Structures are given as C-alpha cells and as structure tokens.
Amino acid sequence: MFSKACEYGIRATIYIAMQSLQGNRVNLKEISKEIDSPVAFTAKILQQLAKNDIINSVKGPTGGFEINKKDIDSIKLIHIVSAIDSDKIFNGCGLGLKECNEDFPCPVHFQFKEIRDNLKKMSSETSIYELATGLEVGLTFLKR
Amino acid sequence: MFSKACEYGIRATIYIAMQSLQGNRVNLKEISKEIDSPVAFTAKILQQLAKNDIINSVKGPTGGFEINKKDIDSIKLIHIVSAIDSDKIFNGCGLGLKECNEDFPCPVHFQFKEIRDNLKKMSSETSIYELATGLEVGLTFLKR
DNA sequence: GTTTATTAGGATAAATTTGTCTTATTTAAA
DNA sequence: TTTAAATAAGACAAATTTATCCTAATAAAC
Ligand code: SF4
Ligand code: SF4
Numbered sequence: 001m002f003s004k005a006c007e008y009g010i011r012a013t014i015y016i017a018m019q020s021l022q023g024n025r026v027n028l029k030e031i032s033k034e035i036d037s038p039v040a041f042t043a044k045i046l047q048q049l050a051k052n053d054i055i056n057s058v059k060g061p062t063g064g065f066e067i068n069k070k071d072i073d074s075i076k077l078i079h080i081v082s083a084i085d086s087d088k089i090f091n092g093c094g095l096g097l098k099e100c101n102e103d104f105p106c107p108v109h110f111q112f113k114e115i116r117d118n119l120k121k122m123s124s125e126t127s128i129y130e131l132a133t134g135l136e137v138g139l140t141f142l143k144r
Numbered sequence: 145m146f147s148k149a150c151e152y153g154i155r156a157t158i159y160i161a162m163q164s165l166q167g168n169r170v171n172l173k174e175i176s177k178e179i180d181s182p183v184a185f186t187a188k189i190l191q192q193l194a195k196n197d198i199i200n201s202v203k204g205p206t207g208g209f210e211i212n213k214k215d216i217d218s219i220k221l222i223h224i225v226s227a228i229d230s231d232k233i234f235n236g237c238g239l240g241l242k243e244c245n246e247d248f249p250c251p252v253h254f255q256f257k258e259i260r261d262n263l264k265k266m267s268s269e270t271s272i273y274e275l276a277t278g279l280e281v282g283l284t285f286l287k288r
Numbered sequence: 289g290t291t292t293a294t295t296a297g298g299a300t301a302a303a304t305t306t307g308t309c310t311t312a313t314t315t316a317a318a
Numbered sequence: 319t320t321t322a323a324a325t326a327a328g329a330c331a332a333a334t335t336t337a338t339c340c341t342a343a344t345a346a347a348c
Pocket of ligand 2: 248
C-alpha cells in the first residue's frame, strides 16, 4: 500500500511524537533502533519530514528530533503519506490511467472510488496524537 | 496501490474478457495497443496470467489470448491481484511489520483493518464480467 | 513440407526504490 | 576555544521493478 520509506516515516513520526509527549527529544540512532529500520535510510526520511515541517530537527550534541506538543494532534496520517509518497494513492486511478476523469471512468472506478475515499477520510482524520498515545499505553507496538 | 504490472494485468484481463464475450480471441499487439501498455512487458504479464489459469493462451497463427465465456464471471479482481502482486495488500500490515499479530497490533491497525478488509471484500466480489460489460457498453474506458 | 504468425522463455537493460558511506555543518559541553 | 555529538547533504551501491530484445517452440495456412 505505502512505500517502505513511507512506512518508516510513519513509524518514526509516531515514535518521535510519543517521546515528545513525554518531553524527550530523540536521536536518529534511538529512533531507528526503536522502529527497527535501516539507520542511514531513516536519516534521509527524517530529513524529508523535517523539510515538510512535520518534525523538528536539532543539530549538535543533545540534538535530535522532536515535535511541538501543541502540533502533535494536528499532524494527520495524510500529511506524512503525502510528503513521502505523494497524494497519488488518495487521488490517483486504481488502474493507473493518467488523465483521471469521472465522466470517462476506468472499469474499476465505481468500486475503487469508495475504497480510496475511505482511505483518504481515515488518513485525514487519524492524528499522530492518537497513534502515539496507543503506543504510550502499550496498546500498540512498532516492532515485530 | 497496485504495481504497474498488476494495473496492466487487470486492464488486459478486462479487455480480453470483453472480446471473449463477443467470441473474439485477441493477440498481444492488439491488447497492448488497446490498453496502452508496453508490448514486451505486457507479454510477460500475460504469461503469468496464463500460468495462473486466469486466461488461456493459444500459440501459432490465429493464436492469441481468450477466456472461456463460462469462466468470466468467476474470475474476480482478487485473483489477478494475488497472482501478480501477491496477497500482501489484503493480508499484510499497514506499517510493514513482519510478524502480524492482532494481539500485538501496530498503531494503525484499528484504522487500517477496516480499509484493508473493505478492499479485500470489494476485490473478492468484483468480477471481471461486470468490469468487461461496463467497457462493452461504453460506460467505462481503458485508456487516457 | 515450408512458411508465417503467434506465444514462451531467457538474457539483458533502464529506471526507480532502498540502502550505505563519507564529508560538511551545527552546536552543546568540556 | 577546542572537542565531540548530532543532523544535512551528496555520492555511491544494491535490490527491485519496469521494460526490451532475441531466440525457441508451436501451430495454422499455404
Ligand atoms: S475513473 Fe475513477 S479510478 Fe479511474 S482514473 Fe478516474 S477517478 Fe481514478
Ligand atoms: S497489527 Fe494490524 S495492521 Fe499491523 S501488522 Fe498486524 S494486522 Fe497488520
């Protein structure tokens, strides 16, 4: 469904958010250990997330990544997916047709539109806050 | 959502089905022209579909691809997707965790499960027959 | 039987995604 | 002010996906 980069990006953001809720800034090494992802590749993804103002990066000793507590609830899944994978999955065609036009629909249009719209709705409504708190209370997990 | 190979595979199968409903066997060149796909790559995908008994291939002059009329309604979208992309999208994790266990869910589990199950249900219920007839009556299109 | 039109299969190539490595930059701490 | 710990950036490498090309196999038509 999502690219590897996007999966790592979502997992990383959730972990950073959970730590930020507890007042902790976390560094690359810790993040990739906790989300079980390749270190250097994760660095690239975190850079992308920082450029898209989804997370903050701080250089130097004691540096790392964090999210302002007040922003955590306004970051939605769709922001991360759009930043890393583009919004193709939310707006593109199920059969990959280039020019998408509902007046000249592809054969799967009527079936796919519903799935795609639900995915978009879910991604727009699901906040990193709710995903991070599930992790914080031990209801959900980022590894295995 | 699906790989390019899978998109071409679905489009090709729908086209072959539509022609088969009209009693026509179609060859590679015509298929890739009508679904606007790379010829040689499409050949590989058709091979895969034939091996998975989704379409029939016939060699030699007047050869080509076809589907038995009586089978067209029993071929569902999920058969094509599973044959080409595997069933990962229907059963795998939204965050790419390897060992999937609902008792130790990933943070997006509760949100994703619904989307994923709907996609699976839709793909299991949507037959190539219904997609092919939409194309046949000019309601839907395979190019653009 | 020969030719010709078709699919099958294998080798190769190009493009993209995934991942690594090295160096530069920043900045807190010593 | 120097050192050390962290991210940023760019070059590179590996793996996968997408795509092409060439030859073999098949079988209808001549
Ligand atoms: S017809 Fe529907 S599924 Fe196809 S391209 Fe347009 S919006 Fe997308
Ligand atoms: S927890 Fe849910 S979404 Fe995550 S791997 Fe298991 S089934 Fe998939």
